[in-house]
Amino acid sequence: MKTKVARKSASVYAVVGSDESAVKTAASKLAAKLAPADAGDFGVETIDGCADNADQAAARIHATIEALQTLPFFGGGKLVWLKNVNFLADNKLGGAAAVHEALEELRAVLESDFGGEVKFLLSAPEVDKRRSFYKALAKQAELQVFDKLDSSRSGWEEEATDLVQSLGKKRQLRFAGEALDLFVLLTGGDTRTINNELEKLDLFLGPAERQVTLEEVRTLVPISRTGVVFELGNALAARRLERALALVRRLLDQGEKAIGILLVAVIPTVRNLLLAKDLMRRHNLPRPSAPFSFISTLNRLPAAATAHLPRKKDGSINGYALGIAAMQAHGFEVEQLIAGLEACLQANLQIVTSQLDHELILNQVVVKLLAPVQKP
DSSP states (O other), X not given: OEXXXXXXXXXXXXXXXXXXXXXXXXXXXXXXXXXXXXXXXXXXXXXXXXXXXXXXXXHHHHHHHHHHTSOOTTSSOEEEEEESOOSSSSSTTTTXXXXXXXXXXXXXXXXXXXXXXXXXXXXXXXXXXXXXXXXXXXXXXXXXXXXXXXXXXTTHXXXXXXXXXXXXXXXXXXXXXXXXXXXXXXXXXXXXXXHHHHHHHHHHXXXXXXXXXXXXXXXHSOOOHXXXXXXHHHHHHTTOHHHHHHHXXXXXXTTOOHHHHIIIIIHHHHHHHHHXXXXXXXXXXXXXXXXXXXXXXXXXXXXXXXXXXXXXXXXXXXXXXXXXXXXXXXXXXXXXXXXXXHHHHHHHHHHHHOOSOHHHHXXXXXXXXXXXXXXX
């Protein structure tokens, strides 16, 4: 996702962030914009910032300083672009003393008047924002930050959904029903992957049909580990026993550990179904038509009614996963879901303490969860 800081200097620009594809694209566009008109090859001095060791990194920084202090050959303006920097990250190269010393020299030059006709652009796919050079750069430069969504952080799906909808809108693509949810999970919030898969869907649909269906997402978008995990959770929530068992086998065949499948796919699904079912029963909530409508419903409940729900870092309710669960919770009873969580606990103990076949253990959990409720 992109954040942008207002311009601090008319001569210093920086494009950074963990989303390497977005950083490279934005930096190339900005370099083309900043390059002096009609200056040709002499108008842009590009220095490769991807160094193999500390000495090489220091040499690239010193070359940048020299370029900034050298006036254009034929007058007019000049752009100095320190490109694809890899020595600003939190790694051994970024922590080298020689790199720190050279960066301090560069900072001093950037803070001085190095010539109004010369502009400086730095692009880096990975930066340690705690470093003094980065903090100084942020104060001095017009800064653009493109960071990947962290799919290990709760609530990332909402941000990824907004991103997919925004990029899809530019191509006039509309997602039908669950197609959007599946596309988000399969692409994992990665900008390059999202753009690549949207382009594939765009070409497949053609100019006439602009609505993306669930079947088209399943057919055209490669199913990754994240996608299989999502599909397993989906199969459990939809009570599709054969599909769930097949996906358990597929994950094991891909080298996934049974304990990981249990903790990442099965337990979160059962827990969210139980939380959603309990809320809907206690507060007489309607079955939602989409995840976001359930989030709005949760926000209208008293604080005491939602105090136990999982939260995002900003303190707001992580309602997206609960919204998906609420759409399927009608197929389960609360007692059945409680028994399912107890089965997950037992399976956890069996996986780590017994010699039983792990696929058998997982299959027993799935069958117990999806077996018809025995009415007294």
